Amino acid sequence: MRIDQNTRLFGLIGHPVGHSMSPIMHNAAFRALGQNAVYLAFDTTDLQGCLLAMRALGIQGMSITLPYKTVVIPLLDEVDEGARRIGAVNTLVYREGRLLGYNTDGTGALRALEERMDCAGKRVLIVGAGGAARAISFALKEKGVTLCITNRSVKKGEILARAINGTFRPLAELDKEGFEILIQTTPVGMFPFENPNPVPENLLRPGMTVMDIIYHPLNTTLLRTARSRGCQVIPGIAMFVNQGAEQFRLWTGLRPPMGIMTKAVLRVLGPFDTPGGSNRTGRGGQGKRDLP
Ligand code: ATR
Secondary structure, three states: OOOOOOOEEEEEEEOOOOOOOHHHHHHHHHHHOOOOEEEEEEEOOOHHHHHHHHHHHOOOEEEEOOOOOOOOHHHOOEEOHHHHHHOOOOEEEEEOOEEEEEOOHHHHHHHHHHOOOOOOOOEEEEEOOOHHHHHHHHHHHOOOOEEEEEOOOHHHHHHHHHHOOOEEOOHHHOOOOOOOEEEEOOOOOOOOOOOOOOOOHHHOOOOOEEEEOOOOOOOOHHHHHHHHOOOEEEOHHHHHHHHHHHHHHHHHOOOOOHHHHHHHHHHHHOOOOOOOHHHHOOOOOOOOOOOO
């Protein structure tokens, strides 16, 4: 990689950021397209200082992760309507002296699904009601799907269901609902904790599409169980790379090299199709979309 006086700086702001896969993914993309640019991870407790640095140094783009996705909003010059509706920003663009905020999580999840199927008119179950569930639900709603939310805390689940004109059902009460798509958005099953399946097996029916947004391990217990029950499975890395690709597009205006970005992450996390393969790796991310 050539670094000189013209190198453009991009990065990630969060706390912690030590396990992020984004530097590997974005630097692979910059290299592949011959961009004189570099992406670094900044573990910081000074969000305002980082925004000042972006303005002072002309840093053109940043990913934003926990714990700053919401608190950054009032500090920006402009927030994209989608991000405002979700209530969280995961991408900053510094353009013509203005700091702009976007959220690419929902688009990333939607693209991951649409690479494999047409979502329009489908019955979708979202497991969880946090920030990621919110981003995904709003993106899917635009596609005219029927949404049902299930969540550990009833109140939070009901609030999200209302916001997206969907329904809420406690997990224990779901059985023969005939969902065509299930999207798992909670941290249950994420490395390095035990790897339980957050979804009762009787919900997993042949022909159903099951997406887990956890990407470490790649083969979560949910995905392995779903595959064994005849479901089509979509690993979390699909959403992760798609949300990163959307960031790359916002920053550079270029078409992101998706294959190269995916391969760069898989080189660290291990192959998806090797049963248990991803569980063996000691390196890599904490494995959720919150750590872009
Ligand atoms: P994110 O922004 O990454 O989605 P979040 O806002 O903290 O994270 O939301 C995490 C979601 O996972 C929530 O829906 C949470 O359920 P509660 O609303 O009941 O807290 C869910 N979640 C977290 N840990 C869980 C667990 N051990 N079992 C079931 N659900 C869990």
